[in-house]
Amino acid sequence: MMRELYTQVIMDHCQRPRNQGKLEDADLEEHLLNPLCGDEVVVYAAFDGDRVAEVRFSGRGCAISQASASMMTERLSGKSLKEAEAEIEMFKEQMVGKKEFPKLDDLAALKGVVKYPSRVKCAILAWSAFHEGLSKGGRGSEELAIPEE
Amino acid sequence: MYDVEKVRTEFPILGRKVGGKDLVYLDNAATSQKPRRVLEALNEYYEEHNANIHRGVHRLSEEATSAYEGSRGKVARFLGAPEETGLVFTRGTTESVNLVAHAWGRKELREGDEVVLTEVEHHSNLVPWQLAARATGAKLRFVPVLEDGTLDMEEAARLIGPRTKMVAAVHASNVLATINPVERLAELAHEAGALMLVDGAQSAPHLPVNVEALGCDFFACSGHKMLGPTGVGVLWGRPEVLEEMDPFLGGGEMIREVHLDHSTWNDPPHKFEAGTMNIAQVVGFGAAVDYLKGLRMENVREHERRLGEYAYQRLSELEGITIHGPTEDRTGIASFTLPDVHPHDLSQLLDEEGIAIRSGHHCTQPLMRRLGVVATARASFYLYNTEEEVDALVDALARAREFFGAFV
Numbered sequence: 001m002m003r004e005l006y007t008q009v010i011m012d013h014c015q016r017p018r019n020q021g022k023l024e025d026a027d028l029e030e031h032l033l034n035p036l037c038g039d040e041v042v043v044y045a046a047f048d049g050d051r052v053a054e055v056r057f058s059g060r061g062c063a064i065s066q067a068s069a070s071m072m073t074e075r076l077s078g079k080s081l082k083e084a085e086a087e088i089e090m091f092k093e094q095m096v097g098k099k100e101f102p103k104l105d106d107l108a109a110l111k112g113v114v115k116y117p118s119r120v121k122c123a124i125l126a127w128s129a130f131h132e133g134l135s136k137g138g139r140g141s142e143e144l145a146i147p148e149e
Numbered sequence: 150m151y152d153v154e155k156v157r158t159e160f161p162i163l164g165r166k167v168g169g170k171d172l173v174y175l176d177n178a179a180t181s182q183k184p185r186r187v188l189e190a191l192n193e194y195y196e197e198h199n200a201n202i203h204r205g206v207h208r209l210s211e212e213a214t215s216a217y218e219g220s221r222g223k224v225a226r227f228l229g230a231p232e233e234t235g236l237v238f239t240r241g242t243t244e245s246v247n248l249v250a251h252a253w254g255r256k257e258l259r260e261g262d263e264v265v266l267t268e269v270e271h272h273s274n275l276v277p278w279q280l281a282a283r284a285t286g287a288k289l290r291f292v293p294v295l296e297d298g299t300l301d302m303e304e305a306a307r308l309i310g311p312r313t314k315m316v317a318a319v320h321a322s323n324v325l326a327t328i329n330p331v332e333r334l335a336e337l338a339h340e341a342g343a344l345m346l347v348d349g350a351q352s353a354p355h356l357p358v359n360v361e362a363l364g365c366d367f368f369a370c371s372g373h374k375m376l377g378p379t380g381v382g383v384l385w386g387r388p389e390v391l392e393e394m395d396p397f398l399g400g401g402e403m404i405r406e407v408h409l410d411h412s413t414w415n416d417p418p419h420k421f422e423a424g425t426m427n428i429a430q431v432v433g434f435g436a437a438v439d440y441l442k443g444l445r446m447e448n449v450r451e452h453e454r455r456l457g458e459y460a461y462q463r464l465s466e467l468e469g470i471t472i473h474g475p476t477e478d479r480t481g482i483a484s485f486t487l488p489d490v491h492p493h494d495l496s497q498l499l500d501e502e503g504i505a506i507r508s509g510h511h512c513t514q515p516l517m518r519r520l521g522v523v524a525t526a527r528a529s530f531y532l533y534n535t536e537e538e539v540d541a542l543v544d545a546l547a548r549a550r551e552f553f554g555a556f557v
Binding site: 001002006007008011012015036037038039040060061062063064118119122 | 168277371379490491492493497498501508509510515517524552555
């Protein structure tokens with residue numbers, strides 16, 4: 001049972017997170033808390049024109065939230081802003097069971113979480129943060145455009 | 150002699166299985182399970198006496214009123230309240246604190262006044278005061294918590310002074326397993342001319358409580374954490390203080406005379422019980438305190454003190470574990486963190502084995518920040534838990550670490 005939830009891929013990402021750590025001079029930096037448990041995530045992105053050049057994350061959380069954040073950084077790097085938004089939307093629908101995960105998709109490793117509604121929030125935390133960052137304008141938002149003295 | 154096995158037979162839910170395993174329920178600080186006689190009291194009320202209370206001139210209404218008011222007397226005596234008129238039924242501790250912060254706070258607090266709380270408060274004894282402070286311009290001050298989980302009482306004596314109008318503190322922490330010296334805080338409050346509110350959500354279910362001996366002016370607790378139904382709790386207040394307070398909610402029963410442009414208020418406690426209350430739940434709460442009284446709270450405390458110590462000792466065997474709070478004088482709560490498995494993942498893995506614990510911030514985000522963690526795992530025991538269940542917890546934690554360790 002637990003192997004369906006804590007899959008090899010999830011545990012690998014959780015114990016060897018990709019793209020972890022603050023990104024200096026990020027075009028997007030968004031902090032999000034899971035109010036249910038206090039877990040926190042910060043996502044960072046650098047943009048190149050309308051493409052997402054680099055995505056990183058930091059924060060503290062459970063295996064599911066850390067692994068999902070790590071997988072997100074890989075998934076969204078190199079995508080156009082529009083594609084990134086569509087990916088986030090699709091992932092959220094998959095996590096609430098509205099859409100199926102394609103068979104060969106890495107993210108399908110998170111499929112087991114769908115059965116545990118209390119953990120779905122953990123899985124989508126980083127994705128929601130990224131979405132929030134994009135909707136605030138991401139790159140070019142006034143807050144981020146102000147250079148530090 | 151306290152017979153825990155006999156006690157267990159009186160709680161039907163303890164016989165159930167979770168995923169084929171015996172339920173080990175260790176989330177009692179969140180809510181307790183209910184003994185058969187509480188469930189029977191609810192049923193009996195609905196099957197034989199159900200009616201609205203206080204104003205019906207018919208047999209059922211009289212019976213329902215007498216059962217409801219009978220519970221008031223039972224709970225008042227259980228808490229050592231000198232008279233029943235100080236005992237107000239609410240939805241629970243949260244509503245009780247909100248009642249005081251609103252009905253007392255909005256009337257009495259002024260700009261420059263101070264409300265002294267502690268760093269270990271549950272959000273329910275913090276956020277209502279933040280709202281009251283925002284509405285009145287009063288300031289909140291906080292008694293710090295020391296490394297061992299106890300309160301810095303020297304700092305408390307310094308903080309509580311002429312500007313203090315209210316001291317509000319948690320009696321037993323829902324995270325640290327501490328029992329705070331609220332008697333001393335009440336003395337400090339009264340020396341400064343302030344009032345004292347005690348959040349008893351985690352003390353009334355587990356320790357003998359006597360509001361007179363505590364010397365407080367308000368005491369709040371929840372029925373569902375002490376074997377009673379959800380949806381009912383109490384605020385005990387000194388009758389002379391309740392008398393001076395404004396009403397909280399307006400509506401039926403809390404009034405004396407109503408005109409189109411103004412009204413006058415009923416006497417306490419009815420002044421604070423607007424609308425139809427949770428009558429059945431109040432009746433069930435009465436059955437719960439009867440049951441606790443039958444077991445004697447001294448025995449309950451002793452059983453949990455031993456269990457808490459045993460759990461502390463057994464959990465300490467896990468390498469690298471941090472158990473929050475003091476090493477001695479603990480209640481039956483064990484909040485802990487392991488370096489290798491996040492609390493969320495722990496409770497998920499334990500659930501697979503039928504063991505219910507809690508993980509998260511336990512509605513104490515400021516305390517979590519103070520402890521330097523985002524979340525802890527928490528096992529909380531009650532009068533029906535056993536040493537075998539502690540062993541089951543520790544074994545399951547060891548297996549959870551193995552499970553996670555296997556992937557490294």
